[in-house]
Amino acid sequence: MNYEAGVIAEKGETISVDFEPVDQAAEEKRRSDRRKIIIIAVLIVLGLAIAAFFAMRGNGTTTPAGDENAQAPTVTVVTPGRTTVEGQITATGTLAARREMPVGVVGEGGRVVSVPVDAGDWVRQGQVLASIDQSVQSQQVQSAAANIQVAQADANLAQANLDRALQLVERGFVSTADVDRLTATRDAAVARVRVAQAQLRELRARNARLNIVAPASGYVLERNVEPGQTVSAGSPALFRIARGGEMELAAKLGESDLANLTVGTTAQVRPVGVDKLFTGSVWQISPVISQQDRQGTARIALPYAPELRPGGFATTIIASGTIVAPILPESSVLSDDKGSYVYIINSENKAERRDIEIGQVTRAGIVVNSGLTGRERVVLRAGGFLNPGESVNPQTAESN
Template sequence: MNYESNFKSETIDSIQSDYDLSGQTEHPSRLKWIIAATVLIVALLAALYVFLTSGDAAREGAGDDRSQAPSVTVIAPGRTEMTGSLVATGTLAARREMPVGVVGEGGRVVSVPVEQGQWVKAGQVLASIDRSVQSQQARSAEAQIEVATADADLAQANLDRSLQLVERGFVSKAQVDQLTATRDAARARVAVTRAQYNELLARNARLNIIAPAAGLLLERNVEPGQTVSAGSGTLFRIAKGGELELNAQVGDSELVRLSVGRPAKVQPVGSDDVFEGQIWQIEPFIDERTRQGTVRIALPYSPELRPGGFATAEISSGVVNAPMLPESAILSDQEGSFVYIVDKDNKARRRRVETGLVTDIGIAIASGLDGTEQVVLRAGGFLSDGESVSPQLQQK
């Protein structure tokens, strides 16, 4: 039993020993070749994948550059003949306002026969001042004329008699000369007293406050019983001929587009009525604080036009032929107004422009465009100079 056991044990150990030696010599060699082949195949597949994907990415990247260019709407404005206008505001006033006050010595007002809002004639009495004392002075001056006239008649009679006696020698030449001088002095006194009388009449006439010209009475600042004098200020205001105007305030940059005779439509605040007028004067100075000048628009009389009221005027500024753009296409910064145009390479280019007339259909471009360009219609504020765009032409 021991022999058989020993034999079996040695046999088994011999077999295991043979198996281990074979595994250590043959199996590692095959595994290394399998691993190397696998790594090589994976490397080749990775290289092929990288090559293919890099080419596609490059092509897709080029396509993306084109597809990512922003789409913009452009317009070729051409040139349009248009009638421009500008809107201005101002105050209604009398075209020729005449302030009327006391021109004489004044006194107590006894009557005021007119009311504001009435039409008055040239020379019409607006107010009368008490003249009881002045009337007595006029009567005294008139009596002095009669006295002086009587003295002059007597002096003339004495001279006539003396001339008849000179030829007979009863009156000397010297006496005749003296009588002639007396007659001349008497006549002079008549002229003096008559002039004094006329002066009193003129002074008394000035006690009546009269209208210097026909027109519409705008203000009445006096009542019966009131004492007035030359220092009382303006008692009445008259719009000569009833003519009115709008003193419209216009910026200095817009004044150059206006001229005398331009038509205007005036609408008072709070009214639906529109009145036709025209510029009759552009004042030659500009307010240094507001940088505005005054345009005076003549208007016919109408009860709805009240001096002192506020009104809006739409003034025609003439006809021009120029490119016309909507407000959305025109941008501005500290350097002025500009637009973006699209060149032949589909690049957005900044172009400086000068704006002109403003109309209901857009803004005229005075300079900077000839009308053939493709102008970005909107969203120009999001573009930069030289940026690639995809233009979409819109018909005018």
């Protein structure tokens, strides 16, 4: 213990004051106990408040009916109705020549001496595409022409002998048998002339077939021959020509889409990597359906254009008449692994999922082929934040 003493001098007297000892450890303990009691009390009060909050939330009878609607999210809904739109079928396919002509060796072939055309050139019917060496054949033609002259000389001599014999037979110097023999000799000589002439024409025709010529006017797609190359009747096609330069798109379509098409239907074609649209028409519809993918082919005729390259990929939009269907804004249509869907609000103001099948995309919105009648209240936007069965406050969108 500590003792303190003070001496106060007043009026000449000395006063002695004694102070009581102070226990500091006991004081600190009392303060710590008070803090603990306060903290425990606060925690108890807070726990009771939390328990009361959850109890009130779990008991539906304690919440007024109006409060539930007030707390429900507000969503904007539209009633799409049904609109008449031009039907369209979108498909993909491969570009090709409408009438492709492979051109190969017609004659006996030989060594190529010149190729005056290349891929990408326009050619006319009968134009020489490749020339074959004809040095040997030229000598054969000259020989055949000489044989004609020999045969003609023999025929002229036989005719002269016959003419002289006919003059002498009247005088009795030549018998009738000699005249018959000379007549036969003359006829044989004339026949040999005709044979020689036919052989010459045959050689010239063969020589003409040595050159590779265009069977029709068109656009050269491929050139597969070079000067110096030896070709024969068994060689692959040396050239490929698109007759008239006409192209086509072989579009793959399902059975139902093919049923809605007719020959002559207009189509818009866009090749990959090209911003330009090309107008064509369906000129042939496949009479059979593939058993593997249940699809058929619609062939769309297209005029020549440099952007239409055979073998390229393209998309097409084919007109298929008019249809009557609901049209929704893009913000209303959602999708997941199961497909496309929308949220509709039922009579109890609760959200319901409705699976739909979407069609073409127009300026007015997305056409709904099936799943909606058009009289439903469809959530316009923010449908991805709703859950099936969730209560909402529907608000009809204002018409523009």
